[in-house]
Amino acid sequence: MADVTVLPVSIEPKPVGEPVLEVEGLCISYFTRAGEIPAVVDFNLTVHAGEAVGLVGESGCGKSTVAMAVMQYMGSNGRIVGGTIKFKGRDLSTLSTEELRQLRGSEIAMVYQEPMAALNPSMTIGRQLMEVPLYHEANCTEQQAYDRSLEMLQAVRIPDPERLMTAYPHQISGGQQQRVVIAMALLTKPALLLLDEPTTALDVTVEAGIVELIAELGERFGTAMIYISHNLGLILETCDRVCVMYSGEVAEEGAVRDIFNHPRHPYTHGLFGCIPTPNRDKNTHPLTPIPGQLPLPHQRPEGCNFGPRCDFFEASHCGRGTIRMDEITGNTGHRARCAKWRQIDWATHDPAGQTYNAMEPGEVVLKVDRMQKYYPVQDRSLAAILSGRSVRYVKANEELSFEARRRETVAIVGESGCGKSTFAKVLMGLETATDGALVFEDAEIGDTEVQKRTKKQLSSLQMVFQNPNDTLNPSMTIGQQIGRVIKKFGVETDRDRIDERVLRLLDLVKLPRDFAIRRPRQLSGGQKQRIGIARAFAGNPSMVVADEPVSALDVSVSAAVTGLLMDIQRAFNTTLLFISHDLSVVRYLSDRVVVMYLGQIMEQGTVEEVFEPPYHPYTEALLSAVPIADPNVKKKRIILEGQLPSVMNPPKGCPFATRCQHRIGDICDELPPPKQEIHPGHHIACHIPSERLAEFDPVIQIAAE
């Protein structure tokens, strides 16, 4: 982040209309057996017509609670305990049930995180859409409601809307479901649209399409929007203003450019330090995690909530009373809840500290050669039985070939269904390969199930799992679980020696030693992932497979866990196979990248090769789709058309041909693409000649300052 010493030049705010929503001094509490737990404290927000405001923050910061309060839908134990919410000048708390009903869905509408869950599974999409005008407009006939719904489905660019009207939600893809939810929200042209993590459950290329659609429709209907997200990059791409929330309060708010270019609150600053933007690098410019962890709602500190984690904390200023929001620049409404923002000189503040030397890759540890994994699937439809083809194959992995060397981090990146997790299963021996070779430390293990592997093979190849709540056995203590690994791999046999090693492993992952006697449910998500890492390294592995190890964690926690993983890798010379859908993280920490789509490798090479042209059209689209939380980065916009084909029925030629933005002709549909070698080790599977690929403009350009 570029540092400035002068106060920012104020940017002319976008002309705005009448205020649609005015929230003043809003306080919301949940009432549980443990007593009152404040979820949101002193929240202020004004949203004008046609404006998009982002609410951003980590889990538990209260951002969704605000949205539910605007909807006056708090659940049985939540209550607004202070402040007012005015919609077009009317105080929402004074409305009768019937007035509220008329407002909901017609003046204020909402889009939800899980589109599949948000739609009624046993009602056709048409019915669910038609209900909205039928119950909000006095003289609306069935036919009018039908026509309006159909029109709106076209507006959200769903192909074949007539057929969709009679379909049930489970029959369409996640991206289409979210488009339906958006259509439902916009049917009555609401003045205010609340979007609660609308793309979090979707793949990144699908997300890009939805984001574009929301922006376009917002413009077209002049809808004011509140966009709730944990993803700062997404907020930058979609919003005019942003509120950064921390632990129930707004830490900082202002125009998007002010906040992203000149964050004033130490928390906002810290957040940016945790995001792997393109100018970050694991060796020369590593992420700077925020120390400490989020306070629980009933254990918030005196004074500034962020105080205990802040480098600039001074008990006399920050440690008592209520910290008020302070104006930073009057005309753009940039404000921060920090008592010391005037004293902090961000130009000289450099928390980055340590840099590392790049590690030289050693000998080949893992060699994958034309490995295939097919799953037989029984097709029980009448047509399949009659044609005698009742067993079909899902080609989860098709001819994978790549290598991983000692000390190297190899990333496998791709969207859901690309086969990256299947590969991990085969590698770990939970499945066996259908064909091809998988050589690990000079032994073929592709068709060796996990029970038949030697103790050495097992302990040298370990895994870190995705879901922190799933990775540890809830009925055993941490010590028992790590100890079991040590015993199983024969690292130690004596009971006291095992316990001792457990404690040393806890030291290694920077957790207190008394965690050994705790159970998983007493730990936070980040702490559980650390235990998962400790467990994987308990048997001195030479290679660790990390399957989306940080994707379920908050940004600041994720930065710390990523950093830890790499520190341990450096100390142990471990080869890391990093499986992820998140290109930003992959770019940040890996040395080599393998890009997969529908079970096949589309491109592989070093991280520099893959992230610069020439690249595969799919890599290009992925790069463009990932939101980047840096206003100095210019991106080429590529929105993929069409949907991900089913793995049951992949395209005959190039798997990406159905959505490719550079499709050159029938050859793409008919023939599998050739594997072109651009440099030694950099391969692209595409029909487009490499010279043409090299002519693409780079997707990401970092503007010079």
Add this chain to the structure above:
Amino acid sequence: MADIDAAGAEIVLPKRPNPVVGVLKSFLLVRESKVAMVGTAILVFWVLIAVLAPVIAPYPPTQQVSEMRNAAPGTPVPAGTALISFTEQGVAEIPIEGTYWLGGDRLGRDVLSRMIWGAQSVLIYAPLATFFAYMVGITMGLLAGYKRGWVDDVLSRLGDVILSFPILVLYVVIITTFGASGITIVLAVTFASGPGIMRIVRGLVLDLRNRDYVAAAQTRGESSLYIMFVEILPNARGPLIVDACLRLGYTTITIGVLGFLGLGLPPPDPNWGNMIAENREAVLTAPHSTVFPCLAISSLVLALNLLADGLREISLKD
């Protein structure tokens, strides 16, 4: 390769927690739900009655006093009544005194004493039968859910067939074939509820087997047996304990029903079901001899159901 043992600092091992204390503490969880507390209280009452039966029952359960046939509750035993007992020394007369607080049944036995002894009978056979059913059901369910494939197919089909029998019809057929006795009852309950337990366990296992900690155990080469019994089963305990309470209640009813139908423990066992069956002709003339055992069995089943409800509520709170 760096070794973590190089990482200085002296190691002080934290105390290992005592597992027995942990188990005892988990019983205190019951306090979190009023419903569970009420259930536990009634259950503890009946358990105490059953354990102390030899001490607190005023009369032997089978002792007949002809003067007390169908006597109303609170009737004192007439003065001078004696039980004639044939011993090696000859004929002895043992005087009987006191009051039949809950009246006498059609053979002049004390209803209260029979109820107290009946608690013992039901609290031996119902848990025993449920326990065996669980052993079988858990093993089958773990195998079917974890191994999948043909093992699952065979076990599930078999379970479906048994479950498709109307349950009491199944009991009648089994008991007709093997005769009525305590062992037959245990066998019949195991046979009839084993598949139901298997189904529940299987469902839980199908969910739990996809957890990452199971994958972690697999990738360190643990045996199937270890994974099933150490990694999976303990995490299924919540729903299983709730189900066990319900099933214990249901088994109690079943044993009662079998006794009532004359297919259960052979008389003169003071089983509550038997008591109702023996006196049902007198339901209009001496209702006390049937009404009290009815209340007894209902309260015991209610206790178990309340406990199950309360435990479910507690488990949802976490």
Add this chain to the structure above:
Amino acid sequence: MLIFLGKRLLAMIATMLVVSVLVFLLLEVNGDAVAVKVLGPYSTLEQRTNWLTANGYDRDEHVRYFDWLFSMMRGDFGESIVFHVPASEIVMDRLGNTAVLGGLVFLIMVPLGLLFGVLAGMKEGSLQDRSVTLISVITTSIPEFASAVLLTFLFVFLLGWLPATSSMSDGWDPAQMVLPVMVLVLYAFGYIARMMRASMAEVMQSPYIRTAILKGLPYNRVIMKHALRNALIAPFTVIILQINWLLSGVIVVEYFFNYRGFGALLLTASLNQDIYVIQACAMVAVFVAVGTQTIADVGYTYLNPRIRFT
């Protein structure tokens, strides 16, 4: 759909066959035991041997099984030892009486259970919810034989409103149906109510109900159109399978009230070792049970579009 139906039917036939093998093994395979049951415990060895030969019991087991199976499929279950009429005749006669009883029970129990369940599940934790939960946990805790005693005590002994037996010896009398129906309804409606409550409460918590409320639908519509349909899917199977339970429940109730139904017949047969009637009853009971299971599966698929269209 056709394939699905076909598969269910095949599965049903397969289950019936397995059950028939089981019944055969339990009751038929030991010919000597059958002879004892038919001829009585005081028959001589010679008499039994003659009887066995005469009735083909000296043939191989598998030959006998198929012979037995085919005669059952023709409706020939043998002759009742107690009643001296064909077993099939008496079973069908009694089954009719039981169907009347069961039908009445269903007619009252299902709407009552559903109504209570919906009322409770609509507002989890409310007074109406807690009352319904309490009522249902108490009624399901009282075994049928106990509630039969208690209700008889109340309505016959104390109040004198109803007759104590339901043998219908003087012709059909509706008053005699009240107690048996009441006992069965009381025991089972709570179960349905609890199922319905759980399902309804879960649906009311679901995001799509939130969607429906937040798109401004009236509360009535949210309940009737969005919640009910989805909430009914899970308890549907339970309700249909109550038919299976009824076959057990009627044994106790019919025996207690001397109602001349299927359950009482099975019990009499069992106590008298009337082997052919037991066989007939068992096979009929399983047929009904497996049949209802099939109906439950098909209906479930129909109700749940997520399964219907995959």
